[in-house]
Amino acid sequence: MTTMQPLPGIRIRHLRLAGVSRNYDVDFTQDQRVRDLSVVAGAFSSGKTAVLEFIAYGLGGKRHPRHPEVLRKVRSCLLEVELSGEPHVIERPVGEPSKVAYVRRGTLDSPPLSKPESRTIEPAGAPESLSALLLGHCKLEGVQLREAPSSRESRTDPLSIRDLMNLAFLPNERIASMNFLFENEYMKKHKLKQVVDVVFGVHDDRAVELGQRIKELGVRLTQARSELAAARAFVDEQDVPTVGALIAEQYEGELRELTEQLRALDEAAQAGTTFAGRLRREHQQAAERARRAAGVVRDCETQLTRMMPLRAQYADDLVKLNMLAEAQRLFDPLSVTTCPACLNRLPVPPSVENGSCSLCSHELPYDDGHRTLGTATAEHSSDEGRLDVAAEIRATKARLKEITAYVEGLDSSLATLKLQAEDAAIDEERAAAAVDEATSPTVTPFLAARDNIQRRREEVLRHLQHAENATKLQAGLEKRAALVERQEAQIERLREERDRLGDAAQDRDLVVGRISGRYSELLRQWRYPKLSQPVIDTNLVPHVRGGSYREASSGARTLLTLAWQLAVFEVAVETSAAHPGFLMIDSPQKNLGHGATRDAVIADAIAIDDFYRHLTSWLAEQGAGAQVIIVDNSPPVLVEENVVVRYSRNEDRPPYGLIDDETTTDEGSPELPPHPA
Structure with missing residues (x-):
């Protein structure tokens, strides 16, 4: 049986909120592998939404949840992710939103494989930013978005990971919203359209944009090669052995042997003088x-x-x-x-x-x-x-x-x-x-023998230190060489993409048509009432029954916005587009069964089971390797095995909430009135 290779992009493995006296964890893995579907369930106001918001914060978001219990208990947010299949840990302080994130290779519960690397949050387009690192694993490093898409003379802004998160995170306030596509915010509306085009590689001026990216990456590649050459010259001058790790293991073994000899000699000396x-x-x-x-x-x-x-x-x-x-x-x-x-x-x-x-x-x-x-x-x-x-x-x-x-x-x-x-x-x-x-x-x-062993031990310690230094230098060289190889591979991929460019308008029509087809298919699977004319137009606006989604009822808008988000995500994964590869959804049952705004007509016709049944079957087949994280108050029984945590908001049934040792307010009164998760 062949092992499935991980898809490029980002996968969420583990969220840890490091506190003063303890940690608060949410694990999205099973048997050390990322779950394809993870459900965070539980009562209102228990911290479910905060889980998704902290994940977004760990990936470069501007803000994190500022609930009183969070500010009292939590000091830093640690997010374990897979970047192109390799585990990394991203850490950001909690309190005032930090301007720096620290990234290291490895997992939360294992020794770090590298020293933490400082990554700035702003500006997002800087090569040393966290956004540049994450976008590089999504095949989008160096992308520029024009402020005025219709003008070739327009200034450009670098694409940021926060722009891309609009396709990877569907928050509660956007579900069923009449401003789902940011119609009330002109710049955000056009940027969302540009991001979709960039993800699928069908935006205008692709050749020019790809040429600029190739040029910029070429400059970075030249600098990386110079740094690699300088590092190799330094290592050669120091006469560092190329097998430092093997030598270090030999000296460690000899050191253990000498330590054992000293112990045996001391025991013999003590026995000989009784x-x-x-x-x-x-x-x-x-x-x-x-x-x-x-x-x-x-x-x-x-x-x-x-x-x-x-x-x-x-x-x-x-x-x-x-x-x-x-x-x-x-x-x-x-x-x-x-x-x-x-x-x-x-x-x-x-x-x-x-x-x-x-x-x-x-x-x-x-x-x-x-x-x-x-x-x-x-x-x-x-x-x-x-x-x-x-x-x-x-x-x-x-x-x-x-x-x-x-x-x-x-x-x-x-x-x-x-x-x-x-x-x-x-x-x-x-x-x-x-x-x-x-x-x-x-x-x-005994003293003479002990002195000889001790001298030999000190000598071994010196050699071991030299071998460890050689190993560190070799690791630094390998890191620089890997950076050069990655940038060379990116440039080669961009050149191949540029050579394969066709007509942007035709390519975009094909992509929008495929997204529209998936949108229609999803609504049929979910048994949308009186379904007719489901389509997504060229401006990416979802329609049904001959009208825009904004004309539909609240429950209907829930289904339409979910279908739009899932259609873009599924098509991106199936076509290996430059999507992060994960999707977070907050409260898919909004207006379908919870709260005073329940849409009775839609809720009676729609079974939430159909939503989850489609997700599980798609993730097992066409979407294999992708990841979906959902926050839901009461998920159906069929996804019970996918529930990674269930918050009760009941002290007798732990965990109470995300901050599970905070069950009352400062004054000792009951918790605050419920608000949407």
């Missing part, structure tokens, strides 16, 4: 005694350092108290010898006359015959307020004596403690020497 266990224990005990003796010496010295200033302070206090006692005994600073009123010297000192003070005539409780200033107050006061100098002197002397005795004891014991510490240190040295003497004859050969 006989010295008693000596080691004696050495440990001697070391412990030495540590304790040194600690005692440090404690003693610390105590001496603290007690000496204290003893000096007490001695100073004792001197001050002795001076105070001498002053009270020798001097009476409070004796009154001068009259406080006239300042003349008193003929006699104050005394007690008839039980009263001779100065103030105040009655005194007792009489000692002689008064000095303050004597009566002191006699009337209690003993608590009087300073007993003698008692303080005795107490201070006692404390000073105790401190002096303690300090002298410490000082006298310090010398002995130092001798003990020195003896303990000498005992430890002797025990260590005994261990060395006993084990040296056994350990020395």
Whole structure:
């Protein structure tokens, strides 16, 4: 059985919203292969539409969903895609829409195959932009769109991936819309028509446009070849081996072998010195005694350092108290010898006359015959307020004596403690020497062998580093060479396309006719009521029953817009046109069974099963390799196995929604009123 080759373009593999404490994932693969049909199902306001919007954001969209729970929980959007069959991861920050995306080869859950490459979002036409990368895989790199299609003198704008997404993403607001083809926006309407023509290769001035693309790619090819030649010259100067990866594997094996030898040698050395266990224990005990003796010496010295200033302070206090006692005994600073009123010297000192003070005539409780200033107050006061100098002197002397005795004891014991510490240190040295003497004859050969292995290991590490650097340089060369080959293949394909060019008008009529035929076929399969004259005109406007889709009812417009989008997609895939190869549809049952705007006539006549039945059969046959992702509130049972996730908006039936750990608003109230998915 031959393996089917992947179609060119883009396929969506996995969406991951990286959060603060966890990730939120939607997987579109089964057994590591992209599902052809994926359905995101569930209740209203559960985040289904946000899945498609984040995919569009990862592919270069200007904005991402800004629901409160998203801004609280999500920090970056990672989109795993297949670009021409090769897995890549595109990462963009979430918050303020980023101006840069980071692209690397590989998958989300495997080690990256390349360093992340920075790709700008604007301008879309820049060679280093994300749009240029994606369009290159859709065979549309370098396409220019004229601002005024009817004027050859018109300025041109580069085609962007956002322009192409109008054919790959049918959002809810465009389904059944009377502005489905951007009739109310002149520039967008003409750009959509140009994009369809470019995708199918039937636009005007194809030869001129292809020549410009070939010329531009030729300039890029020349630059890429120059960079490749410069890189090869640098590698040649560095004398890098061309088999760096193989050499690296050899050195890695040798490194593992040397590490194992070191481990075995250490085990052997340990086993060979077990006989010295008693000596080691004696050495440990001697070391412990030495540590304790040194600690005692440090404690003693610390105590001496603290007690000496204290003893000096007490001695100073004792001197001050002795001076105070001498002053009270020798001097009476409070004796009154001068009259406080006239300042003349008193003929006699104050005394007690008839039980009263001779100065103030105040009655005194007792009489000692002689008064000095303050004597009566002191006699009337209690003993608590009087300073007993003698008692303080005795107490201070006692404390000073105790401190002096303690300090002298410490000082006298310090010398002995130092001798003990020195003896303990000498005992430890002797025990260590005994261990060395006993084990040296056994350990020395091991040490010599270990040194040799260690030197060899360091040498292998150096060689391994050189080999890894060589591998990186070779990978860089291969990347540049692959870029040159890809650009050469693109130029060759464009030249072949230019050589095959026919009449643009006739080719376009054939394409529009085929799209119109598929549009009619789809409406018949879906049992459109009273179907007549289904056609898509040359301006790509869908008609039915002789009128434009804008004249139909709401439910009918749902079917007409779905049929238009699917017809363009299916014909593009079947003809290998330059379409991304995937299609996202939001709410195909709009107005057919959900909500207050239900179109009863259409809904009663149409079975949504027919829509899904056609998709599954087409994807299995003519559309093999294409991808369709649909958001639907209640898909039918026949596509149950295609449901990749079902959001319940019920805490008892997880997952609650896309951000499944957000079930209430900030205030703790129930979730916001439902809005379309």
